[in-house]
Amino acid sequence: MDSSKYTTPIPLKDVKIGDTFWSPFMERVRTQVIPYQWEALNDRVSGAEPSYCMRNFKLAVELTHPELDYGVPKDIGFGGMVFQDSDFAKWIEAAAYSLVWHPDPALEKNLDDSIDIICNAQQADGYLDTYYIVNGLDKRFTNLKDNHELYCFGHFLEAAVACFEATGKRKLLDALIRYADCIDKHIGPGEGKLRGYPGHEIAEMALFRLYAITRDEKHLKLAQYFIDQRGQKPLFFEEETKKNQNNFYWKDSFVQYQYYQAGKPVREQHIAEGHAVRAVYLYSGMADSARIGGDEELMKACNDIWENIVKRQMYITGAIGQSAYGESFSYDYNLPNDTVYAETCAAIGLAFFARRMASMSPRSMYGDVLEKTLYNGIISGMDLDGKAFFYVNPLEVLPEACLKDRRMHHVKNQRQKWFACACCPPNLARIISSLGSYVHSFNQGALYTHLFIGSDSTVKIAGSKIGVKIETNYPWEDTVRVSFKIDGSAKFRYGLRIPGWCNHFNLTLSGGNVEYKTEDGYAVIEREWKNGDKLELRFDMPVSFVEANPKVRENTGKVAVMRGPMVYCLEEADNGKELFKLHAGKPENVLFKFEKNLLEGVVTISFKGKKEKDWNDDQLYRPLEAGDAVYEEKELNLIPYYAWANRRIGEMTVWINK
Ligand code: FUB
Ligand code: ZN
Numbered sequence: 220m221d222s223s224k225y226t227t228p229i230p231l232k233d234v235k236i237g238d239t240f241w242s243p244f245m246e247r248v249r250t251q252v253i254p255y256q257w258e259a260l261n262d263r264v265s266g267a268e269p270s271y272c273m274r275n276f277k278l279a280v281e282l283t284h285p286e287l288d289y290g291v292p293k294d295i296g297f298g299g300m301v302f303q304d305s306d307f308a309k310w311i312e313a314a315a316y317s318l319v320w321h322p323d324p325a326l327e328k329n330l331d332d333s334i335d336i337i338c339n340a341q342q343a344d345g346y347l348d349t350y351y352i353v354n355g356l357d358k359r360f361t362n363l364k365d366n367h368e369l370y371c372f373g374h375f376l377e378a379a380v381a382c383f384e385a386t387g388k389r390k391l392l393d394a395l396i397r398y399a400d401c402i403d404k405h406i407g408p409g410e411g412k413l414r415g416y417p418g419h420e421i422a423e424m425a426l427f428r429l430y431a432i433t434r435d436e437k438h439l440k441l442a443q444y445f446i447d448q449r450g451q452k453p454l455f456f457e458e459e460t461k462k463n464q465n466n467f468y469w470k471d472s473f474v475q476y477q478y479y480q481a482g483k484p485v486r487e488q489h490i491a492e493g494h495a496v497r498a499v500y501l502y503s504g505m506a507d508s509a510r511i512g513g514d515e516e517l518m519k520a521c522n523d524i525w526e527n528i529v530k531r532q533m534y535i536t537g538a539i540g541q542s543a544y545g546e547s548f549s550y551d552y553n554l555p556n557d558t559v560y561a562e563t564c565a566a567i568g569l570a571f572f573a574r575r576m577a578s579m580s581p582r583s584m585y586g587d588v589l590e591k592t593l594y595n596g597i598i599s600g601m602d603l604d605g606k607a608f609f610y611v612n613p614l615e616v617l618p619e620a621c622l623k624d625r626r627m628h629h630v631k632n633q634r635q636k637w638f639a640c641a642c643c644p645p646n647l648a649r650i651i652s653s654l655g656s657y658v659h660s661f662n663q664g665a666l667y668t669h670l671f672i673g674s675d676s677t678v679k680i681a682g683s684k685i686g687v688k689i690e691t692n693y694p695w696e697d698t699v700r701v702s703f704k705i706d707g708s709a710k711f712r713y714g715l716r717i718p719g720w721c722n723h724f725n726l727t728l729s730g731g732n733v734e735y736k737t738e739d740g741y742a743v744i745e746r747e748w749k750n751g752d753k754l755e756l757r758f759d760m761p762v763s764f765v766e767a768n769p770k771v772r773e774n775t776g777k778v779a780v781m782r783g784p785m786v787y788c789l790e791e792a793d794n795g796k797e798l799f800k801l802h803a804g805k806p807e808n809v810l811f812k813f814e815k816n817l818l819e820g821v822v823t824i825s826f827k828g829k830k831e832k833d834w835n836d837d838q839l840y841r842p843l844e845a846g847d848a849v850y851e852e853k854e855l856n857l858i859p860y861y862a863w864a865n866r867r868i869g870e871m872t873v874w875i876n877k
Pocket of ligand 2: 562563564565610641642643644646
């Protein structure tokens with residue numbers, strides 16, 4: 220492992236996004252999603268599943284400080300999922316990020332008031348989880364496997380770090396440091412402590428972020444302990460289950476403790492298994508730990524798992540977690556398009572993992588996956604108003620099947636206003652509003668650009684303050700311009716990702732030739748950069764027809780359509796019913812055009828394909844000799860996958876008959 224390649228993202232506050240594609244998404248999150256989710260957390264969205272989240276917090280405050288009265292009946296009980304607190308934490312995190320790029324005194328006040336509620340619910344010893352504050356603190360830390368205490372802690376820690384970085388205010392951060400101390404007192408290697416770890420990961424990566432601020436070894440050690448202790452014998456979860464007579468839901472299942480990625484030590488894990496969101500959150504923490512600790516063995520596990528995901532278990536949209544059973548990964552090359560799970564949170568977690576792998580070593584495959592999942596499988600989770608969401612992101616939908624076929628009962632053909640388990644919408648809000656920190660990463664001698672997002676960033680490299688400006692109309696257009704603002708000149712390596720989908724590109728510097736080396740998929744230029752230097756990267760970005768490995772049986776004889784990073788789909792609204800009868804054939808007249816008034820402005824693709832005609836009789840079966848299939852010419856019209864289900868309910872498919 221070459222630590223000179225390690226980089227860290229440019230902090231969010233130093234990246235200002237101004238991008239034709241992403242700025243509208245970020246604005247939507249700021250003006251629609253964050254206010255809408257606040258209403259949802261307060262159970263004020265009519266017709267939506269109640270959240271109970273704020274009610275739980277207010278109740279926890281009232282039970283802790285009887286002098287504070289929010290008017291919540293003291294005997295009303297805890298509402299919603301055991302991990303309901305995490306929705307509030309994710310909302311806080313998203314709101315904090317949005318304040319970085321759009322100061323908003325009313326939102327900041329709302330945030331401050333929310334933080335007061337959280338701090339008022341905090342117990343004297345730092346403990347902070349409303350499920351146990353309401354249901355009895357004597358039961359806390361008795362079911363780390365399933366009751367999500369450390370998951371909620373992790374989410375609040377992420378929120379606290381975000382608030383501190385966004386506003387400089389320490390109130391929530393200090394509260395979470397006290398909670399971390401409380402956890403550290405009860406869990407860990409010392410005498411009399413529980414040898415436990417999170418049943419649902421996230422605390423690991425959150426603690427590494429905390430450590431980056433506090434530099435307190437205690438926080439680093441706790442994060443490392445959570446990772447290293449996982450799966451060690453005797454298995455903590457097994458002992459905990461016996462001791463506290465907890466249920467073990469997976470006891471008769473093939474998955475056992477690997478549902479929680481806890482069946483074996485992490486360094487012995489080489490394939491992605493179990494609950495997908497848990498898994499990618501763990502792998503993100505493992506990648507942090509491998510980088511911070513220079514741990515080769517852990518790095519190897521991360522690499523192996525990465526390969527397994529992207530070469531065997533990832534959808535073309537960057538979605539992961541194929542199976543509704545346990546919301547989990549399943550097995551290699553099993554990628555069903557219609558019974559798929561593909562939870563929005565899992566795609567988001569894959570983006571976290573990809574970014575951390577890119578920080579370990581800038582290899583374009585990490586940026587490729589980051590880009591793929593961001594432009595497709597993540598943003599498909601939200602409608603174009605920012606008011607309805609997908610939890611499950613199918614690649615093929617037949618509305619009748621969603622209603623009548625049990626195998627697809629989890630697949631919705633319409634985004635939903637809210638969910639009883641509402642993990643995905645606020646997760647979308649936090650990743651979209653923190654997008655700035657995914658664009659570049661740097662170290663003392665190098666800067667790498669992973670995503671082509673219009674932005675103005677400032678970074679200090681080798682003692683010089685560098686301004687980096689990206690101008691582009693990507694992904695709709697093929698040109699990216701990067702210019703530098705430097706006081707005088709500065710010598711550093713600059714790496715620009717050349718996407719895996721691109722077969723040919725042209726790179727120039729201020730209109731002339733430039734010498735670059737291709738290293739791990741980045742065009743790397745090492746030189747004395749001068750103020751005003753401008754790179755122009757132009758890709759060949761034709762419509763491409765992509766097939767899946769023949770081992771993916773669901774896609775046998777099928778083709779998907781892409782342009783640049785965008786995956787396309789057929790929708791009933793543009794192509795009529797029975798999409799399964801359409802064939803690409805040898806696509807002719809392949810055209811793409813930007814349609815300003817369609818779906819908030821998208822590039823659409825069309826080509827001449829064909830449609831199989833119905834038989835002349837209404838037999839269900841017939842001998843092969845009865846005749847060849849008859850086709851009629853048909854123009855196929857495709858839209859970007861992320862924008863499907865924004866018009867009316869109808870069929871959709873990504874994979875088309877060849
Ligand atoms: O368990 C908390 C969250 O709820 C998970 O991350 C999602 O998969 C959903 O089960
Ligand atoms: Zn989710």
